[in-house]
Amino acid sequence: MKQNLFLLFVISAFAISVQAQKTTVKGQIKDDTEFTVPGVTIVEKGTSNGTITDMDGNYSLEVEDANEAVLVFSFMGFETQEMAVAGRSSLDIELAPSISALDEVVVVGYGTSTKKEVTGATAKVTGENIQKLNIPRMDQALQGQVSGVAINTNSGSPGGSSSIRIRGLSTFGDNDPLILVDGVVYDSEGLNALNPSDIESINVLKDATAGIYGVRAANGVIIIETKKGSANSKPRVEVSGYYGIQQPAKKLSLLNAQEYATLKNEAFGTSGDDVPFANTDLGEGTNWQDSVFQNAAIQNYNVSISGGSKSTTYSVGGSYFSQDGIVGGDKSNFTRFNGRLNLTTDITERVKLTSILLYTHEDRKTLPENGIGSVLYNTINAFPTDPIRSTNGNYTYLEEVSDIINPIAQMENTHNNAWVDKIVGKEELAIKINDDFTFTNRAAYNYALVDSKTFSPLVWYGPGKAQNSAINEDLDPSLVEIGDSVFIERGASVYESRATYLDLNFESYLNYAHTFNTHHSVKATLGTSVFQRKGSGLNGTAFNIPNNSIEYADISANLAPGGYLNNVGSFQYEERLLSSFLRAEYGYRYKYLISAILRRDGSTKFGPNSKWGMFPTVSSAWVFSEEDFFNVEAISFAKLRASYGISGNDQIQNFAYRAQLNGEGVYVFDDVITSGAAIGRASNPDLKWETTRQLNIGADFSLYKNLSVTLNYFIKNTKDLLFQPDVSGVLGTA
Structure with a gap:
């Protein structure tokens, strides 16, 4: 009997020791893109026992009972998941992004x-x-x-x-x-x-x-x-592209040759004049739209690489885009090359450096468009009874109307080119002083170099055409009198320009964020900004380009006698803006929210009496779906919003408060027209800010968790409008 009791005691003790034995569960956490996720919190449900994943997404946690334990996995931006260990020692998890x-x-x-x-x-x-x-x-x-x-x-x-x-x-x-x-x-x-x-x-x-x-x-x-990179992720390469053909979706329904001839004969006959067409059976004639419109290629190719380590994230990309016009083909082409670098580095645990660089090169060719004289204007008004070319091989002149020219000839004689090189970037240093304060310094720049060239050959579109630059179809140049009985030829011309633009912006601001007693959240921003914009440009026009050929279309190649007729122009400007700003935000239980903003700006565009402006804003919101009384199953989120504020505007000419000699200074001396100077805009040192007052009342709803509805009602009033009234030719600016 004693032996049986002793055996039972030994078995029970062994069972108890087995039951009380702890088990270590290991695994790796990844996201939906198969990248590992560091910093994921893993807690044994119902206990305080927990850990977090390392930089490779790995974790190890010792649980009391592997058969009964349930692990809870949570990380910001992902859905919280629960998983039973079920006696396993290895448990890998894939986190799903949060859909909220x-x-x-x-x-x-x-x-x-x-x-x-x-x-x-x-x-x-x-x-x-x-x-x-x-x-x-x-x-x-x-x-x-x-x-x-x-x-x-x-x-x-x-x-x-x-x-x-x-x-x-x-x-x-x-x-x-x-x-x-x-x-x-x-x-x-x-x-x-x-x-x-x-x-x-x-x-x-x-x-x-x-x-x-x-x-x-x-x-x-x-x-x-x-786009930015992700920390602790392997390099991810994305390649995309497409190639397509563009066609006009719809063309205008215009008269064909027979319809045009019939209607024109009727119009002349009604007025008692001789009909212009002895035979109206002319068929379809020339469809000018079909001749001008064409299939045009469009293509785009992109490549990017992104990823990151523990302290650095990167995203690098490049692209090529090209599009021909359905009017003119490569005569109205746009080509763009892009390069992008987005780099973020944690210099220390509290200092982060962000570097962004965007480069763009554009090449654009254009045709006359939008209005009278454009290619499409001439296309829809050209006569269907005239062919594109005459029997001698030259383009037809469309002589019935003086302001319509052959659109095919017009496209062939148009040479407009522009090139843009643009560099945009910033260097930003963020210093996390403590858990509440972050100080940010930012230096940003935007530089553009813009070149353009327009070649205008000698052209002849027919007798009486205003677009003619030659005096006959042999393309003989016109003569310009530059003195008493002194004439020089005005041949083909070229216009060239180069302009540079630079924006510089320096900003420093301090952000504060803290939550008191879990219910009271306070945020604040205090900062200053210095903005400078400047630009300069030089342009010139030269005549008598050799051989009337675009191959010699350069100012340096002009053969204008003595440089007469040639001209140059230039511009230069600079403007500055000095600002300080403050924002304060308060939220209680994320239900009652209020925000106030105050901005002070000083602009060089205003005189000494009104150089500075103060612009306040206040806004609030009530998330009433969080209230205890709200119990509408169909509405998962509901918020009311209201805001009122005053914004300034200084988008006028530089130094508009000063008097200028920009009036129409044209005078006649000894029967010779002479250009001079005249008083234009009057001085106004009290010129002040244009202000826009805006009231907004809105509501946001989420219905059935997958349908969002936003409503806004606003009143927007602008006062003290800035504009330049015409100066009286009689009273002047007195």
Whole structure:
């Protein structure tokens, strides 16, 4: 009996020791792209036992009972997952990205926020949505994507620009919004320099909360972020491209030769005149649209490499884009080369250096467009009864109307070329002073070198044509009298120009963020900014280019006698802006949010009496879906917003407050017209800021977790409009 009891005791003790034995679980954590994820928190459910993954995504955790233990895996930006160990010693996990749209990061002035916390009227377009569009131009990324943003095409030719308007027109002057690319000021006319495939996101600030950016925020702000690398990830290579053929989607329905002849005979016959066509059975005649429009190639190729280590992330990319015009083919071509570097380095645990460099080379050829005298104007007005070429092989003259010329001949005689080299970049040093304060210094630059050349050969489009530069079809040059009975020939000409533009921006700001007692969140930003923009250019026109040939189209090759008729021009300007800004934000339980902004700007465009301006903004939001009384199953998120603020605008000519001798100074002395100087704009040292006051009331809803609805009501008033009234020819500026 004693032996049996002893045996039972030994077995029980062994069982207890086996049950109490701990097990070490090891594994590796990856994301949905098979890259390892460092810093993932792993906790044994129901205990405080836990660990985090190392830089290679590996972890090791000792659990009490491998059969019963459940591990919880969590990391910012990914869905929290629970997994039973079930007696295993190895457990690999793939984390799924968080699908909560409310946690989506929104880039705001000098910082970031989440969609849930934003108190202003903002909108975001992601890089994934942009890539799906396969668009050649950056401005098209916003077309139809963001409410309140209108994109109007200034030109349909390849490389043509567009005008961007946020919430309509608000000034007599420049209505373009402020565009920032990785924090660098960008002109809307230069958006074609960006490669859409390089874009990570586009954030649009539409209401007065954009006032953190000061004087240029009156027309809204567009913040573009380029792609960045990921820490602790292997090099990732992406290659994409496409090649296509463009065709006109629709052509105008115009008269053919027989219809044109019949109608013209009827018109002449009704007025009692002799009919111009003895025989109207002329068939289709010349279809000028078919002759001008053509199939045009478009192609785009991109390559990028991104990745990172523990302390450094990188993203490098390059692209080639080329597009011929459906009118003119390579005569209206646009070609663009892009290079991009985005590098972030943690110099120490608290110091981060961000370097961004964007390079673009553009080559664009254009034809006359938009209005009377353009190629398409001549195309739709050319007569179907006239052939493209006459029997002698020359282009026909279309002599029935003096202001219509042969569009095929016009394209052949047009030589407009422009080249742009653009370098944009910034160096940013962020110092994390402690868990609450971060100090950032930023130096940004935007440099552009713009060259252009236009060759105008001697042409003859027919008798009486205003576009003629020769006096006959033999292309003899006209004679210009430069003195009493002294004449020189005015032959083919070439116009060449070179302009340089440089923006420099130096900014320093301090960000503060702290949460008190888990419920009270406070954020603040205090900073200063110095912005300088300058440009200069030189141009010249030379006549009598040898052999009437583009091969000699250079100013240095001109044969103008004594340099007469040749001319030159130049320009130079510089403007500066000095600013300071403050923003304070408070949130309680992420339900009640309030923000206040104050910006002070000083501009060289105003006189000493009104050089400085103060521009305040206040905004608030209430996330009432977080209230206890809210219990609507169909609505997962609901927020009310309101904002009111004042923004300034200084987009006028430099030194507009000063008097200038820019009046019409043309005088007659001894029957000779002489150009001189005359009083133009009057002095106005009290010229002051144009201000835009904007009230916005909005609401954001998420329905059934996958449908978002945004509503905005706004009132936008602009006061003290800046414009230049005409000077009276009688009273002058008195």
